[in-house]
Amino acid sequence: MSFVAVNKRFFGVLALIGAAMFLFSTCVSRQAEEIDPVIILPDSNRLVGSKSCQSCHADIYRNFLATAHNKTSKPGLKKYILGSFEKDKSTYVFNATDGVIMAENDSGLYQANFINRKLDKAYKFDIVIGSGARGQSYLYWSGNRLFQLPISYFTQTDSWSNSPGYPEDFAMFSRGIPSECMGCHSSYIKDISDPAKKYDEFDRNQIVYGINCEKCHGAGGKHVDFHTQNPAEKQAKFIVNAAKLSQRQQLDACGVCHSGINNEMTLPLGFHTGDTIYHQPEIASDSIVKPDVHGNQYGLLVKSKCFRVSGTITCSTCHNAHNQERGNLALFSQRCMSCHTPEKGHFCTMAPEAGKENLVSNCIDCHMPTRESKFLNVKVYGEAKHKPAVLRTHQIAIYPEDAKKMQQFMKAAKK
Numbered sequence: 429m430s431f432v433a434v435n436k437r438f439f440g441v442l443a444l445i446g447a448a449m450f451l452f453s454t455c456v457s458r459q460a461e462e463i464d465p466v467i468i469l470p471d472s473n474r475l476v477g478s479k480s481c482q483s484c485h486a487d488i489y490r491n492f493l494a495t496a497h498n499k500t501s502k503p504g505l506k507k508y509i510l511g512s513f514e515k516d517k518s519t520y521v522f523n524a525t526d527g528v529i530m531a532e533n534d535s536g537l538y539q540a541n542f543i544n545r546k547l548d549k550a551y552k553f554d555i556v557i558g559s560g561a562r563g564q565s566y567l568y569w570s571g572n573r574l575f576q577l578p579i580s581y582f583t584q585t586d587s588w589s590n591s592p593g594y595p596e597d598f599a600m601f602s603r604g605i606p607s608e609c610m611g612c613h614s615s616y617i618k619d620i621s622d623p624a625k626k627y628d629e630f631d632r633n634q635i636v637y638g639i640n641c642e643k644c645h646g647a648g649g650k651h652v653d654f655h656t657q658n659p660a661e662k663q664a665k666f667i668v669n670a671a672k673l674s675q676r677q678q679l680d681a682c683g684v685c686h687s688g689i690n691n692e693m694t695l696p697l698g699f700h701t702g703d704t705i706y707h708q709p710e711i712a713s714d715s716i717v718k719p720d721v722h723g724n725q726y727g728l729l730v731k732s733k734c735f736r737v738s739g740t741i742t743c744s745t746c747h748n749a750h751n752q753e754r755g756n757l758a759l760f761s762q763r764c765m766s767c768h769t770p771e772k773g774h775f776c777t778m779a780p781e782a783g784k785e786n787l788v789s790n791c792i793d794c795h796m797p798t799r800e801s802k803f804l805n806v807k808v809y810g811e812a813k814h815k816p817a818v819l820r821t822h823q824i825a826i827y828p829e830d831a832k833k834m835q836q837f838m839k840a841a842k843k
Contacts, residue, residue, distance in 0.1 A: 464636050466649075467616060473666075474649025475616055478640040481648065484655065489641075494752035496559035497639035501613040504553035506537060510560050511581040511588050513537070520579050520588045520809045528579050528599050530588065539566070539577045541599045551577060551601060555637075557613050561754060562721065562804060562817040565591055567605055572620060572629035574605035582806050584815060589806035592721075596807050604628070610635075611696030612685035615643040619697055644670060644681060644701055644749065668701045670744070678742040679726065680705045686743075688724035719821040721804040728822035735824070738767070761791040778835060790834075796820050797830040 464477035478498075482489040492498055502508040512518060513532050521527035531538045531550070540550035551568040558564040562584070566577040578599040582589040594600055607628045610617045618634035621627070642648050650666035670678055684699045687707065699705070707726070719728065735741045743749075746763050753759055765788065768775055776787050778794075800816040808815050 464640075465634060467618075467634055467636070469647055473647040475636060475642050476648050476652055477636065478642070480652050481641045488750045491751045492641070492749075495749070496561055496752070496754065497643075497749065499559035500557070500639055501637045502556045503637060504537060504555055504566065506532070508556045509537065509553060509566070509581070510564055510583070510586075511579075517587070520590070522597050522599060526598050530579070539579055539599075541578075541601070549601065551575075553577070557609075562819075563589070563806075568601075569632055572632070573627060574610070574630060575601060576603045576605060577601065580806065582808060582815060582817075584817060585808050585811075587808055589808045589815070592804050592806055607697050608695060611699075612639075614638070615640045617697070644668070646701055670701060673702060675740060675742055676704055677702050678744065682743040683707070683726035686724070687726040688722060719799050719819040720801050721817065721819065723819070725822040729824070732822075732824035734767075757792045758789040761787075761789055764791040764795075778831070792820070794827065794831045794834050795824050796822065797827050 464475075464479070466477070467475040469475065478489060478492070499508075506513070511530060513530050518530040519527060520529075525544050527542055529540045529542060531540045537553040538550045539553070541548045551570075553566045554569045555567040555574070556564055557567060560581070560583055562582075564581040564583075566580065567574045568577055576591055578591055578594055578601060579588050580591040581587075590596055591603075594603075604627050607617075607619050607621070607630075610630065615636040615638060616634070617636070618631040619628060620631050621629045636642070646668040648667065651664070654665045655661060670681060673681070680703065681701045684696050684703075684705055687705070719725075729735050729741070729743075746760060747753065768791075770779070776791070776794075779787055798818045798820050801819050802816075804817040804819075805814050
């Protein structure tokens with residue numbers, strides 16, 4: 429059956445959704461409210477949410493809202509879901525008999541699986557995972573367990589796709605989500621797992637979405653209490669100032685989520701800023717450090733000559749975690765040139781030919797080039813070939829082929 433015929437067949441199913449989804453919605457809980465809960469921790473401190481920081485740190489708070497960290501998880505509200513629910517854009521068809529329709533009714537948003545023109549199952553968009561820089565995936569609750577929905581959103585094509593690593597010929601709803609995923613895609617979620625079971629369970633009422641202020645600076649309850657009662661005190665109390673931590677502690681605060689998947693590492697749910705984590709003394713396989721969506725950015729960085737020679741580089745040397753800076757190559761290049769200057773004798777060798785003025789806006793494409801993802805490689809409906817996302821390596825080095833392309837580009841620009 430042709431693509432057009434299959435598509436028409438599934439659009440014919442849309443008329444059935446109203447009644448079917450109404451019946452299904454009676455056994456699904458209402459949409460979660462978008463409110464960060466106040467969470468009492470074992471040490472009696474409290475998680476109070478990023479909004480509690482706003483009154484004293486208004487500019488930082490406002491800028492942080494636009495960052496990928498803040499957006500890396502959200503409740504399943506339509507305003508956070510980038511994929512379309514419009515009739516002609518809401519279908520993903522696996523074959524002539526199996527497909528998924530993104531459906532909306534009064535009880536929420538669903539991925540509805542239709543087999544042979546009949547509603548087989550439907551599950552809610554309960555949680556959005558991913559900032560949308562490259563895409564989003566979606567989770568649903570079943571009891572105290574979280575599962576990934578089969579259809580994701582792929583930013584590069586602005587369309588629905590099969591979820592990474594999922595079957596391409598049928599809709600699968602059974603991939604369970606472990607604590608490692610939620611530990612890096614949320615600021616907090618209470619793990620209520622039974623050690624005797626082989627899967628993780630969570631308290632759905634104790635979750636803080638996104639990577640917020642308290643994920644990096646520690647629980648803010650005592651800090652807010654103290655400074656509310658002592659407004660004249662300018663010395664920050666009961667909070668972690670990352671700038672005062674050691675290089676290793678600063679790196680590990682990022683590395684706990686940006687060191688790839690390593691079973692010997694500290695689990696992110698149990699990590700607190702200031703802790704240190706295990707790192708492999710040597711990286712045995714190059715595949716571990718190739719750039720990818722869950723790649724080892726830490727491992728790539730520490731292999732870089734810049735890192736080894738400086739002795740002081742941390743992630744914040746290049747990244748301001750409070751601001752949305754993605755794609756601003758000129759800004760990152762300026763940070764490179766704070767160390768790499770002609771006066772220090774280690775400036776770009778292409779400068780005499782290209783001119784310094786042409787280099788200041790882009791060191792990055794030569795020395796941290798992009799590569800196609802092996803993991804985030806999805807099937808977009810209606811496309812014959814897979815679509816890989818493009819990711820930037822964090823191993824700062826000389827890449828001859830990429831430098832050659834840049835030289836050609838600069839020569840063409842000078843003509």
